[in-house]
Amino acid sequence: MTQFLIRRLFWAVFLFFVATIITYLIFWVIPADPAALAAGKAASPADILRVRHFLHLDRPIWEQYYYFVQNLVVHRSLGMSFVNRESVDSIIGKDAPVTASLVFGGAVFWLSLSIPVGILSALRPRSILDRITMTFVLIGISAHPVWIGLILSFLFGYKLHLTPIAGYCNFIPGSPGAQCEGPVQWAYHMILPWITFMILFAALYVRLVRANVMETMSEDYVRTARAKGASERRVMVHHVLRNSMLPVVTILGMDLGLALGGAIFTETIFNLPGLGREVISAYNADDLPVITGVVVFSTICVIIFNLIVDVTYGFLDPRIRPS
Numbered sequence: 001m002t003q004f005l006i007r008r009l010f011w012a013v014f015l016f017f018v019a020t021i022i023t024y025l026i027f028w029v030i031p032a033d034p035a036a037l038a039a040g041k042a043a044s045p046a047d048i049l050r051v052r053h054f055l056h057l058d059r060p061i062w063e064q065y066y067y068f069v070q071n072l073v074v075h076r077s078l079g080m081s082f083v084n085r086e087s088v089d090s091i092i093g094k095d096a097p098v099t100a101s102l103v104f105g106g107a108v109f110w111l112s113l114s115i116p117v118g119i120l121s122a123l124r125p126r127s128i129l130d131r132i133t134m135t136f137v138l139i140g141i142s143a144h145p146v147w148i149g150l151i152l153s154f155l156f157g158y159k160l161h162l163t164p165i166a167g168y169c170n171f172i173p174g175s176p177g178a179q180c181e182g183p184v185q186w187a188y189h190m191i192l193p194w195i196t197f198m199i200l201f202a203a204l205y206v207r208l209v210r211a212n213v214m215e216t217m218s219e220d221y222v223r224t225a226r227a228k229g230a231s232e233r234r235v236m237v238h239h240v241l242r243n244s245m246l247p248v249v250t251i252l253g254m255d256l257g258l259a260l261g262g263a264i265f266t267e268t269i270f271n272l273p274g275l276g277r278e279v280i281s282a283y284n285a286d287d288l289p290v291i292t293g294v295v296v297f298s299t300i301c302v303i304i305f306n307l308i309v310d311v312t313y314g315f316l317d318p319r320i321r322p323s
Helices: 002-029 034-039 045-054 061-073 088-123 128-142 145-159 183-217 220-227 232-244 246-269 275-284 288-316
Strands: none
Touching: 002 061, 002 288, 034 045, 088 128, 088 183, 088 246, 088 275, 088 288, 128 183, 145 183, 145 246, 183 232, 183 246, 220 232, 232 246, 246 275, 246 288, 275 288
């Protein structure tokens, strides 16, 4: 097991360096002159030269990347914003909880719906429930989250007045500058974004759970358990569900990372002050440190999620661990 953990940790570190190299090349080498963006529109050529030297942009590319990783790993700094000179770390620290609440709350919603529906659909194939489920899957996969969010906001927020149309409330009471606060108001404002997230991913997971359960039920060890007189409940819990949920654990780790990117659409629709909206604002203002910081932060989150899933999968399924 120790060899398995070391190998996974080494792979995670390798992915980190590959991802940061690509990110640095895209945002700091390809642009015409990052120093001019940092210095501002009113800067003189001498000011641009000083900024270029300060940011180490007058050094070779490999040395520039070294300073970039050194600030990130040693000093735990992602730089300063070109626009407001605020620390990128503090910007991400302020916006990341909003995105995290959206992604993880949406994950709870889509798992709570997709797992039982997928299991019931697999137990009764070609039934009315199965046909309705597959229709829902088709709609959920085909519809864009922007369209889903706008429809939900119009129906439940504007027409029925059951939920807020947009906006965000802080979870912790007493936060400075908050228009509303508290767990109840927080959940009340997040319900439509969670449902928007849920519809897309629940459709994918219903199909995944249904296929895995149906495939597992046809395995020899399931038929053997039934032949030995095991009850249907024991067969389902100890044989079918235990094995059919393993791929779901793997896909969940990757989808949590993908959901960070998909949060851009949902945050824009519902005016949530998260990382997605921050990236759009930074892109419009050519604020390279903020864009780079959010991309690197999201990449690290994806790597950590996949590392946790790999280790968890190794504990759940000893067959993938080295002997």
